Amino acid sequence: MPRFSVVVPVFKVQGYLRECLDSVLGQSFTDFELIAVDDRSPDHSGAILDEYGARDPRVRVLHLPENVGLGRARNTGVEHAHGDYLLFLDSDDSYLPGALDAIDRQLTACGHPDVLIFDHQRSYWDGHTEVSSYGGQLAAVGTQTFTVAENPELLTLFHVAWNKAYRREFYLREGLRFEPGLYEDAPLSNEALVCAESIGCLPRVCVDYRQRHQGAITRSPGRRHFDIFPQYASLFAFLERRPELAAHRPLLFERAVTHLIFCIRRRDRVRPADRRAFFRQAARLYRDHIPPGFTPPRRRARDCRLLAHNSYTLFAARETVRRAAGLARRSARAARPHVARAFHGLYYALQRLLPLHPDVALYSAYWHRGVACNPQAIEAKARELAPHVRSVWVVRKDAVPALPPGTDHVVPGSRRYWRMLARARYFVNNVNFPDHLVNRPGQVHVMTHHGTPLKTMGLDQQPYPAAAQMDFGKLLRRVARWDVSVTANPHSAEVWDRVFPCGYTDLPAGYPRNDRFATATAEEIAAVRARLGIPRGRTALLYAPTARDYRKGFVPRLDLERLSAGLGEEYVLLVRTHYYYGRDSALRDLHARGLVRDVSRHPSVEDLCLAADALITDYSSLMFDYANLDRPLVVHAPDWESYRDTRGVYFDLLSGRPGETPGPVTRTEDELTAVFRSGTWRGPEARALRSAFRARFCPWDDGRAAERVVRHALLGEPLDALPPVVPLAERRRVPTPEEAEAAGEAPPAPVEPGPAPEPLS
Template structure:
């Protein structure tokens, strides 16, 4: 029988779940069983839980057939528990290092109490950590225990499920159970505390209580917050059935009313339009459950109690307005400083936003207005095919105009027509973010396509790293405009969920730009090589290094001329620098000398990929796209330690483990040359690594990504009706040039007989 049973209810937290589970599995105290309850989560949570269960014998997963809610999911887990003590951990929170060892030690020191209450910290998305206000109160008893009758102030501790260890026999004897609905842990917390004969305290912070900017149910306004009233009704029904507990009724009543007043004052819980109705419901409970002789607390809090007792919402609202008046004035002043560009355009944009939306208008942009490319371009092509009545306009910078495809309708940023389009268009498609000056109207739909699978840390995960240098609050405001976010694989979905927390819908469609890699033919491959002048009998190596946050400009980490000479005549080296860098003179000189082909300004990475026989890269996300081709990849990473330290990464690319390393590795120039001259680049070991990498990261890249996106976003089709993902075994990516059959010679027409 394990000492501790940790029960984790799980629903739509795929971006945080691994951190939560790792915090349990990695504890120094190991006499623990972990019961994870998949509450019919629609995202990747069930798959993640099964991964942990497959490798961790202490792990049990319950997959519920339907969604039952947080409380009932906890009940399902508790029913399976075998430990001496039960602990509940919410799946977006985590245990701090050494937490369970400290809990186990304090349980023994306190003489096996019915309940042990421990401390926590609040962890904020900007990496802020704040201690709770309960530290001194929890430290006061030492290893002594008391009941709530002996120390009623114990009922003023945080009334949640996850800051306590419950003796299982005590818990089961009283048949404790969470009620359905929101605020389910408050009544149970109080019922447990008033029923316990011995309550111990642990002042050590054990839980990191995540304060999510969006997505947490308690921070999502709506009528569901009225669930709090039946929850407290259940608590007072519990009291009514146990008259021996009446002595504690006044303090529980005071805690209930304080909870009501806390919620009604918060716009992230109770909407202003619902506030009067909420206040009235709270007032009814005030009169229904008020104990005889109850006296409100003093100060401003007591004034709110008295206004609730008098059922005077108008007077209460006046009090609240006075309390936050100065804060509101400061907020309005800050908002006033965010001007939308030049005054004339600002006024024009505001006027245009009063006009109806154009349901047939879509605005596209890519890479900060650099041209028609990447996922947005693939989406537009498919949209023109499936929804031809929707007209697409591209936002492009002036320098990109000469390279636009013929017939492209475009607009320059911040021009008069630009503001008109941004005000009137219905659809917005970008692989980065539209500027902060863009105001999202009701009815407008924003599609975030992204432009790569994340190896390096992204979004909020960049905060601890020195190369971040961004406005993270602004990032959250921009992500809040998204309605849809594209994922190429489950790894991306998990990361986007955490680093861009908002209410958008994940489109696990694959990357539209990669469709061509799965649907191209051998003749398309030969055409791509012909366009670059690459003979069919030469092995084309595409070298695509990424940018470095810790240095400026393109600095080659290999002598490319020397590498070309070492490879010999059988190989041709294609080199493409990151789009952040301009033309490189040294690279152009090598190109002119015929030692390599500089393709830095080639408009399509996809066409370069088709033309090549293998990829050389370091940390570029192109490796995840290239995997769809099922061709060899070589990682050349001489500065892995510096890159990893400056930017942070999600996994060890150089580990050599299947699913992390996509092929052969080289850390020096000599190693890189030997990888090719020895044949290791396409040997059996490299092939096996490539297969595992492809299975992990090419999950949805089957050639139908753009169609899924267009049907969901532009045609509004249900997810279940979209084209299903083609199994990996049934995919047939474009063959390399040496396997491609040349096109048949043109047929010569027969001459007419005389």
């Protein structure tokens, strides 16, 4: 008997069905059956189901002779289910990686409750996602279980079929069934919760709830939305048959009223021409099923009074006033930025009439995300070589709490921000400052960049789809403000000269952030590994994939749980997502279980590189920086062709030619695991490729890059007077982690996995 029966009703979803089925069949947890119910779908959905059923024995396909609707299709699936727990998944939605494993573990931790409620996210047609608002409420429960009587707040959670696991024995014993028609989720969810003797919660996001641009039933206005009335009538009839549940009736009644009012206010549900009739039916249901002595909550009191008296005219008038007030508020909010911009523009213009502050440097990194990267290294060196220059950082408001103590900073949009833009002498950034900055005579702008280009940049992006929305005229106007462009290697210098064709000075200094890779000591490396909780004798692998222009949000290209299991106990897998992406719940779950260490929001990527015995990456510019350490590099590139064709690249990273490929290349998870299990990752061929790659891309990173920038840009020393570059063969090599341990340092104490570090942004 399988652990789970996943019931998927299918009707007119041929464009989404494969993604749904793949999300189930691709789960790391495999003890399940998938029961797909073809509800007489008129498109190719039935054929797709048969295709999957023929190749995977876990898939059972049921073809209904006639269309019966979503609820009855689910009921048919339940009749054929054999799993310990029932799960329902709509055929245009999908499971996130690791969802079933997380559900299984939480069911066990909760003592196998009757119902387990888990979290979800909404995925919109334009690519963005929103995590539900229920995560905190679900997390507060932990592994405890409750009845609704003990925790009535459980009835306020999102009442849909697909965010719960139902113990099948309980489900059948209580005679739970979906009613025909729209809104079939609501009565069954409520009935299950009030009947359950134990309810557990899982805050993990398990389901991706697709918000279709059009075609979704609940977003198509029409008379079908009147189905909500027999649905709730069935719920109250259920309560009549179960007098022992009478105590729950007031809260369920209030939730029903809330749902009815929500629907009548949504123009994508109830059409204006149908609102009076809808309200009258709602009023009838209200009067027929109001519990004795019911006192509506304060927030619903007015709506309840209007329903009790069937006062649609007053309700409609109130709605008109409410919508007018909402329009007025939105108009006021929309006007506020224009007023603020006008004021700030005037204030900024007046400040530009005042003299410059000759010894103030304004720093920023990664669009004001915090103190980081090349600007951070330059500022640290400036405090040593140019102590008279005062440092001020531009930092977003949400990043201020993570700033190092004592950091002088301004928040974008504040008055002091505009004063600093107008009067600071030096500007240092690894990206462009905003378009509203005006370059005054006497100001010095230093562009440090933040990576060696593998992907096309600047004007070279014009032929590629990923840059279709870029305004290249604006880009060049931003570049025209640069006075100094810091370059890490000859390759970068050649690219910048072509793609950013303006009159700045090229400073071949190396990357200031890489100075640590030439100066770090064994003590520093041991201390970093201790802070990260890497046990003595373990090999730390840093997996750092880059962003994809053709995908929105973090989409792991590896099954990290499977990779961790394949590597074995001798390895520690550190995972760092690109800073574009927010917190990933699946990754944090793996971190909490000790399978990987989520270091996505660790404040120093340089620390992570020093701690790692090897780097696994795809197309990230981090590979060029890491090459300075002369440690193994492995390229895992499962989607190289897609990346190359959508963004464009300057050389073939997978060619195997010296100077282009930094180490072994893998395309599948099995190949990646084999590279490490076989020792290929640090063999002679890997060393030869790494040596050629390092010679090409690390000729100037000798530990004095920040000094060169400070001396030239802040102190005005000419280029020919700057410290000469130390050749690669003469440089001190930073110790490996293994050498740091052998040097006699105290072994780092193992650290139990816990919550991942809070993000800077």
